[in-house]
Amino acid sequence: MKTPPVVSKDEWDAARERLLVKEKELTRARDALAAQRRRMPWLAVEEDYEFEGPRGRVRLVDLFEGRRQLVVYRAFFEPGVHGWPDHACVGCSMMADQMEDVSHLNARDTTLALVSRAPQPDIERLKARMGWKMPWYTLTDGFDADFDVDQWHGTNAFIRDGHRVFRTYFINGRGDEALGTAWAYLDMTALGRQEEWEDSPEGYPQTKPYEWWNWHDAYGDTAAPPAGEEQVRRAVDSGLLPG
Template sequence: MQTHVVSAQQWEAARQQLLVKEKEMTHARDALAAERRRMPWLAVEKQYAFDGPKGKASLVDLFEGRHQLIVYRAFFEPGVFGWPEHACRGCSMVADQVAHLAHLNARDTTLAFVSRAPQADIARLKARMGWEMIPWYTVTDSFDADFGVGEWHGTNVFFRDGSKLYRTYFINNRGDEQMGGTWNYLDITPLGRQEVWEDSPEGYPQTPTYKWWNWHDSYVEGAAPDKRWVEVSDAGEAAFRKEQAGAKS
């Protein structure tokens, strides 16, 4: 292994040089997410049926009462390598990356996995792999073929306006590699992270940055931001802005 060992000052200079490019990439990613929030929507006219742990479910049911739904098509079914003990290795890697869903739910967003395996097998797999938190449904009709995930994995995003459903985005191939984290999931939704710094269309919901964050076992619907956390996050942001200003001067 070839290495280039330098002094602490040289190392910091190299880091700062690379940081310029990293910030450019971050800003480009934010701009791309802003474009996603302006994507046209496709009305979902067809009725779809799934099997769930509580019985039959419609696509509307998968939202669990929220406005945004992210659906990952995982390959777990007869004929897939690993069946019946395991799901596809790649899909299993995706499932292993999923962060605690309370944070997504707090942003009016539901994540669900779908496969063609029966519910009994899905329940067994979730228990074995520690994926009990992920809502996981059985596809019973043409949902996978209709939304581009009949032969390959992919992530579809939907929005619910009352009983009307819309497909708002789709990502697959290497795009699925980054999925699992709360921020990456929110960045592919039509409403985004819903924070005031985002470039979103007028009228989209937005709240002060950081203030909605909470411990995953402490979210309470409709609760005001915790006063102490507001103070802590304000102080942290002020220190960050001061550091940035000093670096530019």
């Protein structure tokens, strides 16, 4: 293994500053891409897809749990998949392990759910074993084929207008690598993070940054802690807010 040179602190700081320029370019490019996603045309979902849930049959619109947006990850946990019946596939399991508490997404009127062809008793057993708490439904029809996830994993985003459902975006392949955080999932949705700094079409819901942030067990408390200047500076440096 040929390692990089060992340098002084001043040289290291200078090298890091050079890379930081490129990192900020990447952050702004990612923000611009998310802005384009928010302007993607919508595709009406005409078929009334059904799933098996812990309490019986539900429709696609029910997966929203009353919220406006829905993100659906197709996880391969079913007969014929490596790991069955003890585990979902290795890649899908890594995705599930990286998914943070769904309450952060719920706070932005967005639901995250997984779908597979495994029966509900197997899904519930796996969730209990792995400590996963996200909603997970059983596919019962051609939803996976119709939304490009019958042969490979992928993540679809939907939005709801009453009982009408629209497909707004789709990420698969290596695009899934970036998913797992609330930011990444919100960035692929039609409404985005819904914060004032975002470049969104006129009339989209937006609030001040940090106004909705909270601990995952405290979203029932509307008095979220205010952010100080140091928190704002760190968020700019990390790319969560534009700098």
